Amino acid sequence: TLPVVAHRAFAPCRVFVRKQDRPANPLNRPSTFCILVSNCKDRHREHSPRSLQASNARLHLGNLSAADNAILLPGESPVWRDLVRTIHTVAGCRLPVLVHGESGSGKEGVARAVHAWGSRTRGPFVAVNCAALSETLLEAELFGAVRGAYTGCERDRPGLLRQADGGTLLLDEVGEMSPALQGKLLRFLDDGTVRPVGGAREVTCDVRIVAATHRDLHRSTGTGRFRADLWWRLAVVRIEVPPLRQRLMDLPLIVERLAPCLEMECGRGPLRLTKEAWARLSEHCWPGNIRELRGVLARALLDAAALPLDENSIRLDPAVGSHRVDVKGLEERMIRGALESAAGHIGRTATRIGWSRQKLYRRMSALGIRTAQSRRRDFESTTSSVSSTFQ
Incomplete structure (x- = not known):
């Protein structure tokens, strides 16, 4: 026999195989399980608690499907951690969910995570863009239609709500839906029934609704x-x-997650950036969010004469309108967030941001950010200068 034990507790996944040409005696021969435990212990010694904690976010995403992993981008910032905690909190309930965010910020990825991390993960996930269809087509697409209900309807159509039975339906850009369709959607949310266009009877569906929008819907109710x-x-x-x-x-x-797909689409790689290129990316306010970042990286990868990408390869469109933001304020929030994630440790904070310790100290001093470690460094610097004066 050839017993095989697969171990996935730590990456990379290893398979431990032990060949047995005769039955093993459990009293005088180590079992395959013992070999596995021994290898697990050896693997565990290679991972310090600190390194495991740093990779926790990436390991957590392993519960998602490949499509979810491609859309819900990783992170370690406080706002990202708050987002993940919120998704876990609401994923298990049956209530509708309203996802709000700017265009290109990853609302569909959040909706997929709500579906994948909840009890409906075995059910279908169906998405429709409410802004892409006219009112008549959207109604038939959502609620279905019977044959002959409108011109061109030559057969019965079940509708997306029935297709998503037992799963989740994402209504992207729900703010673009007409008031009449909003009324039909409200009725479905109240009693869970669907009446196809031109139909005479209602059908019950068990669907969780996740609505996404970039608009302020509360303000839209006033108009x-x-x-x-x-x-x-x-x-x-x-x-x-x-x-x-x-x-x-x-x-x-995020760039690490986007890199394989961009390399395949552009036919170039590997996608690597210099320190100057990273600094240029971190100074931009990204009004187009992830969608803009993806476009900037793809354009740089195509146009660059050589790799890795330098700062001249990164061409950014200037921010316009309401997206003109306070760069210093953004930088201060970024530094404070990194300090919080690193428990105030200057070295780890600089590594997270991609700066040197000296640059981090300079920017913290310019922005008036103080920690126990930076105050101690300032005190030692002052003491050293005073001592040199009296020598």
């Missing part, structure tokens, strides 16, 4: 653009997706 009763029905559970400019310290992890 009549969005129904107030639907707002109160959807807004029981809300998830705010932070824009990229609030999680700049996550840039290295």
Whole structure:
């Protein structure tokens, strides 16, 4: 026999095989399980608690499917950790979820995570963009239609709500839905029944609704653009997706996740950046969020004469309108967030941001950020200068 034991507790995944040409005597021969435990202990010694904690976010995403991993981008910033905690909190309930965030910030990825981390993970995940279809087509797409209900409908259509039975339906850009369709959606949320266009009977569906939008729907209720009763029905559970400019310290992890796909699409690689290129990326406010970052990296990868990418390869569009933000304020929030994640340790904070310790000290001094370690360094510097004066 050839017993095989697969071990996935630590990456990379290893398979331990022990060949047995005769039955093993458990009294005088180590079993395959003992060999596995021994190898596990050896592997464990290679990982310090600190390194395991640093990689916890990436290991956590291993519970998702490949599609989810490609969309829900990793991070270690405080706002990202808060987002993950919120998703875990709401994933197990049955209530509708309203996901709000700027365009390109990853709202669909959050919706997929809500589905994958909840009890409906074995059910279907169906998504529809409410802004991409006219009112008539969207109604038939969502609720279904019977044959002959409208011109061109030559067969019965079940509709996305019935297709998502037992799973989750994402209504992307729900703020673009017409008031009439909002009324039908409200009825479904109240009683869980669907009546196809042109149909005479209602069908019951068990679907969790996740609605996503970049608009302020609460404000839209005041103008009549969005129904107030639907707002109160959807807004029981809300998830705010932070824009990229609030999680700049996550840039290295995000770029690392995007790199394989970009290399395959552009036919070049590996995607690597110099320190100057990283600094240029971290100084931008990213009004287009992840979508803009992906485009900037793809353009740089295609146009660069040589790799790794330098600062001249990174071409950024200037921010316009409301996206002109306080760069110093963003930098201060980034540094404070990194300090919090690193428990105030200057060396680990500099590593997370991608700076040297000297540059981090300079920027902290310029922004008036003080920690116990930086105050001790300032005191030692002052003491040294005073001592040299009296010598």
